[in-house]
Amino acid sequence: MEIVLSAAIGILAASGIWLLLRPRTFQVIVGLCLLSYAVNLFIFSMGRLTVGVPPIMPQGGFVNPTLYADPLPQALVLTAIVISFATTALFLVVIIASRGLTGTDHVDGKEREG
Amino acid sequence: MTGDWIIAPVVLPAALAGLALLFARRNLGLARGISLAGTGALLALAIWAVATTGDPQVYRLGNWPAPFGIVLVLDGLSALMLLLTAGLALTVLVQAVTTGRDRKGPHFHALWLFQVMGLNGAFLTGDAFNLFVFFEVLLIASYGLMVHGGGAGRYRAGIAYIAVNLVGSTLFLFALATVYAVMGTLNMADLAVKLAELPPGDQALMRLAAVLLLMVFAVKGALVPLQVWLPGTYANAPGVVAALFAVMTKVGAYAAIRFGTLVFPPGNAATGNILSDLILPAAVLTMAVGGLGVLASRGVARVAGYAAIASMGTAFVAIAGFTAPGLGAALYYIAHSTFAGALLFLVSDLVTARKRGARLPGGLAALFLVAAVAVAGLPPLSGFVGKLFVMQATADHAALIWSAVLGTSFLLVLGLSRCGSRLFWKADDAPAPRLSAGELVGPLWLTATLVGMTVWAAPIRAHLDGIVAGLLNPAAIIAANTLGAVP
Numbered sequence: 166m167e168i169v170l171s172a173a174i175g176i177l178a179a180s181g182i183w184l185l186l187r188p189r190t191f192q193v194i195v196g197l198c199l200l201s202y203a204v205n206l207f208i209f210s211m212g213r214l215t216v217g218v219p220p221i222m223p224q225g226g227f228v229n230p231t232l233y234a235d236p237l238p239q240a241l242v243l244t245a246i247v248i249s250f251a252t253t254a255l256f257l258v259v260i261i262a263s264r265g266l267t268g269t270d271h272v273d274g275k276e277r278e279g
Numbered sequence: 280m281t282g283d284w285i286i287a288p289v290v291l292p293a294a295l296a297g298l299a300l301l302f303a304r305r306n307l308g309l310a311r312g313i314s315l316a317g318t319g320a321l322l323a324l325a326i327w328a329v330a331t332t333g334d335p336q337v338y339r340l341g342n343w344p345a346p347f348g349i350v351l352v353l354d355g356l357s358a359l360m361l362l363l364t365a366g367l368a369l370t371v372l373v374q375a376v377t378t379g380r381d382r383k384g385p386h387f388h389a390l391w392l393f394q395v396m397g398l399n400g401a402f403l404t405g406d407a408f409n410l411f412v413f414f415e416v417l418l419i420a421s422y423g424l425m426v427h428g429g430g431a432g433r434y435r436a437g438i439a440y441i442a443v444n445l446v447g448s449t450l451f452l453f454a455l456a457t458v459y460a461v462m463g464t465l466n467m468a469d470l471a472v473k474l475a476e477l478p479p480g481d482q483a484l485m486r487l488a489a490v491l492l493l494m495v496f497a498v499k500g501a502l503v504p505l506q507v508w509l510p511g512t513y514a515n516a517p518g519v520v521a522a523l524f525a526v527m528t529k530v531g532a533y534a535a536i537r538f539g540t541l542v543f544p545p546g547n548a549a550t551g552n553i554l555s556d557l558i559l560p561a562a563v564l565t566m567a568v569g570g571l572g573v574l575a576s577r578g579v580a581r582v583a584g585y586a587a588i589a590s591m592g593t594a595f596v597a598i599a600g601f602t603a604p605g606l607g608a609a610l611y612y613i614a615h616s617t618f619a620g621a622l623l624f625l626v627s628d629l630v631t632a633r634k635r636g637a638r639l640p641g642g643l644a645a646l647f648l649v650a651a652v653a654v655a656g657l658p659p660l661s662g663f664v665g666k667l668f669v670m671q672a673t674a675d676h677a678a679l680i681w682s683a684v685l686g687t688s689f690l691l692v693l694g695l696s697r698c699g700s701r702l703f704w705k706a707d708d709a710p711a712p713r714l715s716a717g718e719l720v721g722p723l724w725l726t727a728t729l730v731g732m733t734v735w736a737a738p739i740r741a742h743l744d745g746i747v748a749g750l751l752n753p754a755a756i757i758a759a760n761t762l763g764a765v766p
Contacts, residue, residue, distance in 0.1 A: 185446065190438065197445050204452045211460035238459065241408060245452055248415045252448070255422055256441050262426070263434035272442075274435035 177203035190260040201249035212238035285338035288399040296392035314388035322365040328358035335759040345760040346466035352405035355746030360402040374721025375519040383428035394420035407465045424520045436515035443508040447498040454491035468760040470542045482549040489550045500531025503564040513584035518628020522621035540750045545601045559599040563683045565592030570690030579627040590616035597669045606747040608668035615665040619653035622725040642714040644703040651695040661732040
């Protein structure tokens, strides 16, 4: 599972960075989305990978930590998802406004000459 | 400032911004009243905080004990940064109102208050993840302010600015997740305690996290090679907004000082001197890039942007050693360069508001001269005193740093005098226009601040040295957090 997850994070981040460096605003925003997916998975996996165990302690206090998922990265990733969603939406608004003002979806606001 | 008041600099602008959004959408007078009263109250709070600076104070959000809950920490450095933010914000806000720049688009005052809330929160928080959240708050507000007034050029620059900062936020998250994976905590004081006990096998990961964090702060603080976003953003943002942004680069410097003294103190077992070793060459390069940029730019707004980069280089050179004299000099220079940079941006705003090539008022030329003298670090203004402090503190590496500081000052003098003569020297018999009183408020206020910083340089420096002594004694902040204790 570790290899699959780290490969997924790596591929998402690499694709995101490649798209970020492309000249169209649509590619940039998809690249930023992929990059934020990568970082969300990364934060999530930082609480160690566990399957089928609850992030809540059962009644009666401490339990075997191998039967317990760390709840903090889950809370952190929730915050990160909300923030990246909001900033992406705001970026989209700016991009649409720029598209309307310049008439092109090139990040420089004009097509390359020649 | 004690007890529940510590959270007031965050809650007050947040509540007022909500009010401005709800009730003052069509009523500019009410919106102005709300934001002026709010920023004025923040200045009063900040003065109170600085006046009563003593041992670090902690406010527990939701009364959860650290490190399980999030804490706000008010110490000398936080109080100083609150004062800097509120002082600058009020001055520039008055200028925005008297010149009517806030009419150019909707929601200027709500965005302004959210921006100040994010800045205050970033300066107060004692939790690394909460720092990320406040970075986002101030960034989201700054995205709105950056494109205030609209226009194709502004939106084009806005796209680059937002994209760079979104990548910066992603880096910040990668860094924080790595920190949490290794340390199991994100409270800064708890990190400081646990870092000392880190097993050698995990130290490499923490070094990685420290460098990632430094990269994030370098994006904010415009440290070479991550300064590329700044000139375009500042040149295209509305002048009053660029003047407020003068304090935004200082968030990067603040965060570097905070992490470099509390979490990763120099010479600790895990990260050693890695922060100093990376900051020093980057800062010297930043000064060079800033100076050359000033020389290469045409418009006054771009000149001001590159001058801001050069000033961040000077501040980071003083920060790099994390020594008492260096940090004292850095804090003085940070305060000076915030006001001097803002003054230059306000002047550039007044220049660009007039018709291109038209004869400019003589008063504006005088203001430009004051701003240029302050920014370049010539006597008699505080830039000279600040650079002197920086050079005193870096006498160990005099050959490299002094030549960089002095060479950059020379480039700034050249670039600014060329910019000024191109703007103001005209063989023209047209009647000389005058500046209106409303246009003079902000620049005169900032000039007075700079003069005050020069005249009272010694007492200010003594106060700053007291703050630095507190910073270099992280035990006090750690004790204030009362880690693990149930209240």
